[in-house]
Amino acid sequence: MSDRTSIPRPTIKRLSLYLREIESQEAGGAVTVSSRTLGSALGITDAQVRRDLGYFGQFGQPGIGYSVKAMIPRLKSILRIDREWNAAVVGVGNIGRALLHYPRFTAKGFNIVGAFDVEDSIIGTTVGNCRVARIEDIPRLAVELEIEFGILCVPKQVAQEVADLLVTAGVRGILNFTPQRLEVGPAIDVVSVDFSLALEQLAYQVSEEVDGG
Amino acid sequence: MSDRTSIPRPTIKRLSLYLREIESQEAGGAVTVSSRTLGSALGITDAQVRRDLGYFGQFGQPGIGYSVKAMIPRLKSILRIDREWNAAVVGVGNIGRALLHYPRFTAKGFNIVGAFDVEDSIIGTTVGNCRVARIEDIPRLAVELEIEFGILCVPKQVAQEVADLLVTAGVRGILNFTPQRLEVGPAIDVVSVDFSLALEQLAYQVSEEVDGG
DNA sequence: CGTTGTGAAATGATTCACAGCT
DNA sequence: AGCTGTGAATCATTTCACAACG
Numbered sequence: 001m002s003d004r005t006s007i008p009r010p011t012i013k014r015l016s017l018y019l020r021e022i023e024s025q026e027a028g029g030a031v032t033v034s035s036r037t038l039g040s041a042l043g044i045t046d047a048q049v050r051r052d053l054g055y056f057g058q059f060g061q062p063g064i065g066y067s068v069k070a071m072i073p074r075l076k077s078i079l080r081i082d083r084e085w086n087a088a089v090v091g092v093g094n095i096g097r098a099l100l101h102y103p104r105f106t107a108k109g110f111n112i113v114g115a116f117d118v119e120d121s122i123i124g125t126t127v128g129n130c131r132v133a134r135i136e137d138i139p140r141l142a143v144e145l146e147i148e149f150g151i152l153c154v155p156k157q158v159a160q161e162v163a164d165l166l167v168t169a170g171v172r173g174i175l176n177f178t179p180q181r182l183e184v185g186p187a188i189d190v191v192s193v194d195f196s197l198a199l200e201q202l203a204y205q206v207s208e209e210v211d212g213g
Numbered sequence: 214m215s216d217r218t219s220i221p222r223p224t225i226k227r228l229s230l231y232l233r234e235i236e237s238q239e240a241g242g243a244v245t246v247s248s249r250t251l252g253s254a255l256g257i258t259d260a261q262v263r264r265d266l267g268y269f270g271q272f273g274q275p276g277i278g279y280s281v282k283a284m285i286p287r288l289k290s291i292l293r294i295d296r297e298w299n300a301a302v303v304g305v306g307n308i309g310r311a312l313l314h315y316p317r318f319t320a321k322g323f324n325i326v327g328a329f330d331v332e333d334s335i336i337g338t339t340v341g342n343c344r345v346a347r348i349e350d351i352p353r354l355a356v357e358l359e360i361e362f363g364i365l366c367v368p369k370q371v372a373q374e375v376a377d378l379l380v381t382a383g384v385r386g387i388l389n390f391t392p393q394r395l396e397v398g399p400a401i402d403v404v405s406v407d408f409s410l411a412l413e414q415l416a417y418q419v420s421e422e423v424d425g426g
Numbered sequence: 427c428g429t430t431g432t433g434a435a436a437t438g439a440t441t442c443a444c445a446g447c448t
Numbered sequence: 449a450g451c452t453g454t455g456a457a458t459c460a461t462t463t464c465a466c467a468a469c470g
Binding site: 053 | 427428429430431
């Protein structure tokens with residue numbers, strides 16, 4: 001069944017992309033996809049696609065390709081998105097507010113079940129589907145609402161402190177939109193999204209070709 | 214001077230983090246930093262830090278470390294952020310709006326000089342520092358405002374089309390907040406920020422440790 | 427034919443380990 | 449003693465190349 005070798009991190013990222021692309025092909029009426037078509041839609045070699053899928057057993061039929069209908073649930077199961085996850089947004093500033101309205105989260109099975117802030121003027125208001133609660137209520141509501149992920153959108157200065165609160169409240173993962181590196185225990189996972197970093201990468205890449213790095 | 218070997222992509226990412234950390238240490242009064250202190254602040258080995266910096270020549274003093282004062286401009290120069298860059302937000306929905314208010318961009322020398330949308334109800338309003346213009350005005354205003362980057366926050370369905378417009382208008386890079394893979398010419402760079410992908414990675418990582426992926 | 431699955435080779439990135447400088 | 453800079457070794461990831469299958 002599943003191998004003992006560990007899965008490369010980049011493979012997991014691509015798996016999400018494969019799922020997305022296959023779903024889009026399904027909408028277009030495709031019944032099978034080949035590693036070639038999948039790869040070229042994503043700018044990846046066919047060998048890479050086969051290798052990635054190969055980590056999880058046999059999916060395809062030689063001469064035919066991969067069955068769209070079989071692949072979708074299989075990929076969802078691998079990625080653990082064959083279920084719903086509950087998340088809460090912490091920090092209802094510009095970014096938190098945007099995420100509370102981001103339709104793609106719910107569409108993918110990530111339910112935003114809570115919102116938290118410290119500002120009295122914001123607490124009690126409704127943003128998206130959520131009534132904003134006090135940050136101090138995280139411990140109580142995390143249990144009550146079964147919050148599994150915290151989506152951290154607070155100012156950098158308090159990021160670690162609020163992360164600690166989330167960890168104590170029992171969340172299993174943090175999606176970190178702050179530029180602060182978070183120290184959390186080994187049982188907690190953090191994935192960071194860093195806007196400034198992304199822009200800086202772009203500035204570097206753009207310059208690279210011009211003046212030949 | 215600069216080597217002939219090409220720089221690993223991950224190194225460039227870390228360089229941004231080094232700069233950030235050194236600036237924060239400078240604010241705390243530090244005069245030198247060692248690869249050890251820099252690394253441990255970022256969860257990186259000291260050897261990794263030295264290797265990364267080594268790609269760009271000699272920075273440090275054996276026995277002492279790296280001079281904070283010398284490093285900051287040096288890193289900025291490598292990353293090409295020793296100048297300002299002009300960018301425009303395209304798509305003033307939830308995310309575009311949040312980015313138009315994101316203070317960290319301007320603080321880092323990325324000036325948001327334009328905003329574009331298709332909605333009549335939004336066009337002409339002011340968001341952040343920008344008056345929202347029509348998307349059709351991109352070609353004209355891109356030149357006039359010297360827009361170098363497009364920050365793409367439109368719906369996935371029109372992402373490629375709007376990206377084409379930006380490319381034609383002469384931007385050099387696109388920061389892509391849509392989940393659409395963009396096909397652009399070889400002279401244009403794209404860096405993507407994908408919220409759903411990040412959440413999916415988190416779901417996988419969180420599950421991994423529990424049921425021993 | 428076209429396509430998968432996978433050893434083996436190649437490439438890329440990180441860590442080790444230590445000479446040499448302060 | 450403390451620290452950098454860097455060959456050499458290790459580890460990780462991708463690509464090659466082809467047997468086996470539909």
